[in-house]
Amino acid sequence: MANPGDFAYTVKQQADIVRIVGDYVKLKKSGAQNFSGLCPFHGEKTPSFSVHATRQFYHCFGCGVSGDVFSFVQKLENITFPEAVRLVAQKVGIPLPKAAFNTAAEAEDARLRTALLEIHERAANFFQGQLRRPEAANAREYLAGRGLNDENIARFRIGFAPESGFLLRDHLRGQFDEELLKASGLLSWKEHEETTKLALYSKFRNRIMFPIRNEAGKIIAFTGRTLDANEKSGPKYLNSPETAIYSKSRVLFNLDQAKEAIRKLDYAILVEGQMDCISVFAAGFHNVIASSGTAFTDSQARLLARFSKNIVVNFDPDTAGAAAAERSLGLLVAEDFQIKVATLEAGFDPDLFIRHRGAPAYAEALNRSEKYFDYLIARARTLFPTKTAEGKVKAVNYLLPHIQRIPSRIARDELAREMAQKLGIDSAVLGQELRHAAASRTGAQVKASAEPQVTDAERILVRALASSSEWQPTETHISSREGADVEFDSARQARFTLLGDRLHEGLAAESLIEALLSGEGQVDPMLLPLRDTDRQLLAGILMREEEELTPELLEGAIEALIRRTMERKRRELQRQITEAERKQDSAALNRLLQEKLALERATTRPL
DSSP states (O other): OOOTTSHHHHHHHHOOHHHHHHTTSOOEEOSSSEEEEOOTTSOOSSOOEEEETTTTEEEETTTOOEEOHHHHHHHHHTOOHHHHHHHHHHHHTOOOOOOOOSSHHHHHHHHHHHHHHHHHHHHHHHHHHHHTSGGGHHHHHHHHHTTOOHHHHHHTTOEEEOSOSSHHHHHHHTTSOHHHHHHTSSEEEEEOTTTOOEEEEESOOSEEEEEEEOTTSOEEEEEEEEOOOSGGGOOSEEEOOOOSSOOGGGOOBTHHHHHHHHHHHTOEEEESSHHHHHHHHHTTOTTEEEOTTSOOOHHHHHHHHTTOSEEEEOOOSSHHHHHHHHHHHHHHHHTTOEEEEOOOOTTOOHHHHHHHHOHHHHHHHHHTOEEHHHHHHHHHHHHSOTTSHHHHHHHHHHHHHHHTTOSOHHHHHHHHHHHHHHHTOOHHHHHHHHHHHHHHOSOOOSSOOOOOOOOHHHHHHHHHHTTOGGGOTTOOOOBTTTBTSOOOOHHHHHHHHHHHHOTTTTSTTHHHHHHHHHTTTOSOGGGSOOOHHHHHHHHHHHHTOOSOOOHHHHHHHHHHHHHHHHHHHHHHHHHHHHHHHHHTOHHHHHHHHHHHHHHHHHHHSOO
């Protein structure tokens, strides 16, 4: 809280909330002293978020959130009040005093984030320096081959992680303690059996390093592109794990450099990979961002909506690229974005296209971008020839899940007429199917899918059980903690937990999990004697592995199932208690009450 006489009060008096909020939200003047925009704290289609220039506060008439400049920055940046005060002070050019925090926990959180940002900054400097060394000749040759000059390399702070696993560690070890280095996500470790001491080493080795920056331009993570061709080198692209400063679902690559151009041009170019983004930016299209190969999230959509709700998507035109585009665009449709799709000729991603065809040709490709649903209809006609009744049904089934996400009924009806004409279907019949799909909002097709509804926790456990290294003898599993060393065995940990606690009982995926447990990891899980529904479910889960299976991810899934199991036991105990009370069975009632008390105590203990 800002009180007269303290530093926060001084900053608040000098800070213009309209300018500060305008760094995050596209504001338009809506009155003598009011500015309005889309609320960054909840998804909305029309602006209900207002900032009062004179009274220096904000309020959202949609979700009810309100406050001053500090609470706005605090909520949006997910930082403490003292950190928000310091950030606003930096924005308005006020010299900073020594930080003061309300609690020890606040101080510790701020210290951790500050230290992690400093670690990443120094690591970036280290990688940049390594790129200039003789040992990085292959890395420089690779970058030159991708059309990157020194200016572009410097702008994006591209570097090189050397083959040695100890140079980065030794560079940072004299400046930061071991716990901070472990928390950074830059180092892996293993424990010596004899001394029980941890041996730290670099997670990234012999890789070209692409820094990932937050909206403010601070480096918060890295992506490393391997220069090795052998299997032991790990994945082609290795990303930092999530940390106290990095959550990949909340970050868009290059937004820090693109946001002003997006705001000015009122549209963003969305590409799939970091090299595509860098090449498009270097060619002069500064409103480009990248999803880094993952489908869009709600947080990313809200982040982008602060600058523009117009977007041109330019993913690779192959099958994987088209599927990625559809996953991302489905969410953007629901968020009422105006979407176009730029399609390049077969065999060309944005980076390759610009290098071979040039920036003017890419500009022309952007100008030829077609509306999203025109693109989808054309794709449906390609995938399912509509000369037969069967093809028409498949085309409609393909399109319905996309169309039902459209918030506006008027827009859906208009699209139905267009679809009917292009697919050769009676408009009344198609309109009926669209109304049914829009009413259910379940993604139903003309013929409903039989796939069971499973939770994220179940999907993670299925992935873990199916990842056993016993049936993948030629593959090296890489965990977020242990780099290329097989320390974290997700299958073993999941098997141990499920066999002991039976957490999967009663789940939608219970029979599939039971089959994976009984398989003992001796064969490819798809070869197990599964029911058809279980086989389809397993295939669907394994085909959608978009997130690295880390110890943290698995632990979170197990904790979720433990909470579910306890809640199920609590409900069953309550039912038995009610029955004992009805029968006036005092002995059974006392026993059940003791069980309930023990369960409540177990529930309140940390998992």
